[in-house]
Amino acid sequence: MANYEDYIEAIKQKDDQAFEYIYNSTKNSVYAIIVAIVKDKDIANDLMQDTYMTMIEKINQYKRGRNFKTWLLTIARNKAIDYYRKKQNEVLIDISESEYILPKTQATSERNKLVEEMLNLLTDIERQVFLLSIMENLTHREISKILKIPIGTSLWHYQKAIKKIKKVKGSDEHET
Amino acid sequence: MRLKEKIDLIKEELNSEIKPLDSNKLLADAHIEPVISSKPKYKFFSLRFQTVFLTILVLAIIIPFALSNIIKKTSEDMDQPDATASLDDKVYSFIATSAVALTYSTIDIFADDNSLTNSESSFLVANKLNDLNRYLAPIQLMLSMNKNNYYPQISNNDKYANKIVYEGFGLLNEELYYDIYYNEERLPFNKIEIEALIIHGDVSTKLFGVVETINNNVILKMTHYIDENNESNYFQIIKNLNDNKDSYYYMIVKEDQVISNNKLTLFENEQPYAILENLLLQTQKTKFTIYSEDNTTFNIEYQIEAPSNEYNSDHSEGMVVEESGNIKVNVQEDTSSFVVYSNNSSKTFTYSKPIK
Numbered sequence: 321m322a323n324y325e326d327y328i329e330a331i332k333q334k335d336d337q338a339f340e341y342i343y344n345s346t347k348n349s350v351y352a353i354i355v356a357i358v359k360d361k362d363i364a365n366d367l368m369q370d371t372y373m374t375m376i377e378k379i380n381q382y383k384r385g386r387n388f389k390t391w392l393l394t395i396a397r398n399k400a401i402d403y404y405r406k407k408q409n410e411v412l413i414d415i416s417e418s419e420y421i422l423p424k425t426q427a428t429s430e431r432n433k434l435v436e437e438m439l440n441l442l443t444d445i446e447r448q449v450f451l452l453s454i455m456e457n458l459t460h461r462e463i464s465k466i467l468k469i470p471i472g473t474s475l476w477h478y479q480k481a482i483k484k485i486k487k488v489k490g491s492d493e494h495e496t
Numbered sequence: 497m498r499l500k501e502k503i504d505l506i507k508e509e510l511n512s513e514i515k516p517l518d519s520n521k522l523l524a525d526a527h528i529e530p531v532i533s534s535k536p537k538y539k540f541f542s543l544r545f546q547t548v549f550l551t552i553l554v555l556a557i558i559i560p561f562a563l564s565n566i567i568k569k570t571s572e573d574m575d576q577p578d579a580t581a582s583l584d585d586k587v588y589s590f591i592a593t594s595a596v597a598l599t600y601s602t603i604d605i606f607a608d609d610n611s612l613t614n615s616e617s618s619f620l621v622a623n624k625l626n627d628l629n630r631y632l633a634p635i636q637l638m639l640s641m642n643k644n645n646y647y648p649q650i651s652n653n654d655k656y657a658n659k660i661v662y663e664g665f666g667l668l669n670e671e672l673y674y675d676i677y678y679n680e681e682r683l684p685f686n687k688i689e690i691e692a693l694i695i696h697g698d699v700s701t702k703l704f705g706v707v708e709t710i711n712n713n714v715i716l717k718m719t720h721y722i723d724e725n726n727e728s729n730y731f732q733i734i735k736n737l738n739d740n741k742d743s744y745y746y747m748i749v750k751e752d753q754v755i756s757n758n759k760l761t762l763f764e765n766e767q768p769y770a771i772l773e774n775l776l777l778q779t780q781k782t783k784f785t786i787y788s789e790d791n792t793t794f795n796i797e798y799q800i801e802a803p804s805n806e807y808n809s810d811h812s813e814g815m816v817v818e819e820s821g822n823i824k825v826n827v828q829e830d831t832s833s834f835v836v837y838s839n840n841s842s843k844t845f846t847y848s849k850p851i852k
Contacts, residue, residue, distance in 0.1 A: 336520060372517065444650050473663070
């Protein structure tokens with residue numbers, strides 16, 4: 321596990337290099353948890369920016385010795401859920417549309433379509449567990465803390481996700 | 497394509513979607529909040545309710561934001577970095593799960609089944625055990641709540657905007673899984689209406705709720721109608737959100753008559769674990785102080801008071817203890833057995849009652 325403590329102290333002084341280090345070592349999992357919930361890459365990028373802004377602004381509330389990444393990912397998840405709840409209060413979402421991990425217009429390449437196809441097979445919780453696990457090899461203990469589920473449940477959702485992904489035929493298999 | 501290749505493909509595609517961040521601008525725009533002086537350590541519950549209490553005071557001024565603000569405030573409460581489940585999630589979870597428990601334990605009342613209400617014992621408490629029995633299930637749920645999980649999820653029911661999942665295992669190692677869906681609608685005069693649906697196995701329970709300010713207290717009332725076409729039969733769970741204690745009021749109404757009205761106060765990780773007080777009869781007060789011996793055994797002290805015409809130095813309100821004693825309750829899978837020892841009698845009596 322990366323030791324962020326020195327960088328956190330430097331962020332309190334608005335040190336650019338410290339922020340870059342933390343950003344580069346956490347951005348994949350932060351993006352993964354947000355996009356798993358909001359299912360839109362543009363919104364996910366906006367919420368990612370909000371997440372890091374909140375991280376900087378609340379940095380004094382982070383308690384030394386705690387798991388920094390879990391803390392940051394909890395902020396990210398709350399941002400995504402808050403967004404989703406607000407959006408649902410504003411308009412009724414077309415469920416069929418919201419099932420797409422990416423808007424249809426953005427899903428252009430074959431690779432992109434295949435990724436979309438695989439992730440659309442997963443339930444919300446499976447997608448969150450699966451993406452957190454693969455994007456930065458988070459352990460199920462870490463995932464269970466972030467998602468507030470037992471470790472066994474995390475593992476169970478991960479295995480279900482893997483089974484579903486396995487069943488999807490890859491692009492080469494489509495061609496044959 | 498092999499699994500590893502598929503996973504690599506997903507990683508590559510998602511990583512390529514991440515737009516670069518202007519870190520200089522972000523750092524320049526961010527206003528780092530000052531260090532907060534260390535707060536005294538409270539137990540989990542005290543801290544949560546302290547937060548709510550303070551929130552409510554703020555809400556008294558900015559009340560139109562009411563409940564949704566509580567959610568926002570707690571979900572971003574960075575002092576508790578693990579607080580993904582907001583306080584409202586916990587309150588909703590407890591009310592929802594105890595409502596489901598009550599749908600089972602009040603069956604006898606609404607089905608006019610009197611077979612459980614008669615007791616051959618001469619103990620006064622014997623007639624109160626049905627009421628106690630009804631609340632053992634919610635109390636057990638609260639006991640298991642510490643071990644279980646409740647967390648917000650994106651609603652997959654297009655009629656409801658919000659969803660909380662409650663899952664884990666009960667005290668008898670039975671699997672618990674509740675999907676709690678709800679909508680909140682803000683109305684004039686600082687009122688919020690809540691509509692909730694709880695799915696527990698094959699059973700769906702609907703709750704209708706309202707949050708309103710009454711005498712400067714913010715009160716949450718959740719009602720379950722036994723028959724949606726008949727508003728005369730229902731039970732209602734009430735929580736004063738200003739109350740620093742974790743207290744819930746349960747009222748059972750049959751044919752527009754209040755037939756049971758109890759206050760349940762829970763203490764997390766403390767003994768006694770819970771206090772159940774009967775509020776219905778002004779002429780006779782019953783209080784059960786509940787200690788949990790282990791997961792399936794409760795030790796309960798009980799006291800029944802009645803008004804006294806004579807001055808009594810121990811009971812300034814003019815009440816005198818009519819009967820007191822201990823009850824040991826052992827909860828089995830389908831029944832709970834009660835062994836009652838009264839201080840007023842050398843006798844004991846035992847009987848079993850179904851519990852859901």
